[in-house]
Each structure stands twice: as structure tokens, then as C-alpha cells.
Amino acid sequence: MARCDVCGNEYGRSFEVMMSGNTYTFDSFECAIHRLAPVCAHCGCHIVGHGIEAGELCYCCAHCARQAGVKGAVDHPNQQAGVSHAAR
Template sequence: MAVCATCGNDYWLAFEIKTITGDSYTFDSFECAMEKLAPRCEYCEVRIVGHGVEVSGKFFCCANCARRDGGLGEQIRDAVGTHPGVTPGRAK
């Protein structure tokens, strides 16, 4: 069995998540994984479980919070999909 990194539950159906930085965590539920790994909105502090919005390296749960945080409307872009300097491909 494996112990959850968030709640400490020892669960036989636990699963492992490896992050982009190479860190590895074991969880007993998606709820615990989100609590440990999902970023918080810079404005309202809600957990960002969807794709959210990124502005100048800061993450927000929605465009509204991003605008309220600093009026950076022109810089708002979706965190999923294209990134600066990357040409988007078509899904097959």
C-alpha cells in the first residue's frame, strides 16, 4: 500500500503523479492531488482546477480576476494552448 502525500491515508489504490519539475507524489484521491498541486488564483485564492489564465507569470482562475489584479487586460491569455513564440499545431 502507499501513503497519500496530502492526507496520510494508506490506500491500496493510491496513484503517483510526476510533475514537470521531476517531483513525484503519491495520492489516494484526485481531491488530495489538487489540494497539493493545483495553484491558487493570485486574486481570489481559489484553487485553479481548470486551465485558468496566466498574466506575466501569475496565475488566475479567470480573466476577471486577472483584470482586477492589475488591469492587464491586453496581456491576458489562456494558460492552455499557445505560448509566446510557439506556433500552435492542429489537433489530429
């Protein structure tokens, strides 16, 4: 059994993640996200999935990027203004 690097739980089904030359041990995806996921430069949430990168900063969504002053940030570049995903 290995010990989680975040919560310290010893768990028989722990897993390792290698990132930037370092190896981390976790007992859950929650702990892995807490330790390794980038943080939105505007709202501070952990970014799980695709975010928006602008320069050296990451944002969880286009709304946060625009609120931080990033011009023209959109979540889906092919989306027409005023058209929802369901309407396509």
C-alpha cells in the first residue's frame, strides 16, 4: 500500500502520476487534481479539462479570461454569437 501525497491515506489502489520529472502518489483523482491541476487566474478554481491559456496565465473558461481582460476569448471558436450548443 502506498500513501497519498495530499491526504496521507494509505490505499491499496493508489496510483502514480509522473509530471515534469516528478512522481506523485494519490489515492483519488480528487487529490491528484488538488495537487497538479492548474488554477484559474481569475476565480481560483482548479481547471479540470480544457481551459483557456493567455500568455503565461490559465483560465477555467472564456468568461473568466474576458473578465481578466483577455480580448476575444471564446470557449468554442466555431460557435456563432448568440447560438447555444443545443441549437447547432
